[in-house]
Amino acid sequence: MFHVTIKDTYDEVSKEAFKIMKSVLNGDHTPVLGLATGSSPVGLYQEMIKDHKENGTSYKDILTFNLDEYIGLPRDHRESYWTFMHQNLFNYIDIPDENVHVPLGCGEDPEADCRAYEDELSRHIVDVQVLGIGSDGHIAFNEPGCPFDSLTHLMDLTEQTRRDNARFFDGDITQVPTKAATMGLASIMRARKIIMIATGENKADAIKGMMKGPMTVDCPASILQAHPEVYVFLDKAAASKL
Numbered sequence: 136m137f138h139v140t141i142k143d144t145y146d147e148v149s150k151e152a153f154k155i156m157k158s159v160l161n162g163d164h165t166p167v168l169g170l171a172t173g174s175s176p177v178g179l180y181q182e183m184i185k186d187h188k189e190n191g192t193s194y195k196d197i198l199t200f201n202l203d204e205y206i207g208l209p210r211d212h213r214e215s216y217w218t219f220m221h222q223n224l225f226n227y228i229d230i231p232d233e234n235v236h237v238p239l240g241c242g243e244d245p246e247a248d249c250r251a252y253e254d255e256l257s258r259h260i261v262d263v264q265v266l267g268i269g270s271d272g273h274i275a276f277n278e279p280g281c282p283f284d285s286l287t288h289l290m291d292l293t294e295q296t297r298r299d300n301a302r303f304f305d306g307d308i309t310q311v312p313t314k315a316a317t318m319g320l321a322s323i324m325r326a327r328k329i330i331m332i333a334t335g336e337n338k339a340d341a342i343k344g345m346m347k348g349p350m351t352v353d354c355p356a357s358i359l360q361a362h363p364e365v366y367v368f369l370d371k372a373a374a375s376k377l
C-alpha cells in the first residue's frame with residue numbers, strides 16, 4: 136500500500152521522509168535500518184545528522200544494512216558505496232563501524248559474499264528500508280528482468296544505469312563497474328516499512344510504472360505494489376505522470 140506525499144522542493148521531500156525515519160527511531164525497540172545510496176536519500180541523511188547533533192538521537196545500538204555495492208571497487212574507492220555511506224552519514228553519527236553492513240564488492244568469491252550477506256540479513260528484520268529508484272525502474276541494483284523472489288545476488292548493470300551513474304565517474308561510462316552485488320527484491324520486501332524518495336523528471340516514468348503499471352519484472356519497483364507499507368516522497372516532476 137502506497138502513502139504518497141508530493142512536495143515542491145527536494146528539501147521539503149527530505150524533511151517529510153525524515154518524519155517516517157524519526158518515528159521508527161523513536162519506536163518501542165532499537166530499530167534495524169535498511170539504507171540506500173544515490174543522490175535521492177542524501178537530504179534524508181542530512182536530516183538524520185542534524186537530528187543526531189541537535190537532539191542527541193543515538194545510533195550506538197542500531198544496525199544498518201545497505202542495499203548494494205559495485206563489484207570490483209575496493210572499499211576505499213571514492214565511488215564505492217561503502218565510501219558514500221561514510222561520507223554522507225556514518226562519519227557524522229555515533230554508529231560503531233561493526234554495526235554497519237554493506238555488501239562486499241571486492242572479495243575473492245563475490246557469490247559466496249552475497250550468500251553470507253543474505254544470511255546475516257535474514258537474522259534480522261529491517262524496520263525501515265530507504266529506497267531510491269533508477270530511471271529504468273530498478274530498486275537497489277535489481278535491474279529489469281530480475282525475478283521477484285531474488286535474494287542477495289550479483290547483477291549485470293544495464294547500459295542505462297551505467298549511463299545514469301557515469302556522472303559520478305567523471306562522466307565516463309567505461310569507468311562505471313559492469314556488475315553489482317545487491318539485496319534481492321524478496322530481501323527488500325521483508326522490511327516492515329519502506330521509504331521511497333524520487334525527484335526530477337527523469338524518474339517520472341519509473342514512478343508511474345511502480346505505482347500504476349502492471350506488477351512485472353520489467354519494472355522491478357512495481358513489486359512494491361504488494362508491500363503493506365510504502366511511504367513515497369516525490370517532487371512534482373517525479374509525480375508528473377501519475
Ligand code: GLP
Pocket residue numbers: 171172173174175176202203266267268269270274275276296300
Ligand atoms: C543507483 C543505486 C540505487 C539508486 C539509484 C538512483 O543505481 N543502486 O539504489 O536508487 O542509483 O540513484 P539517484 O538517487 O542518484 O537517482
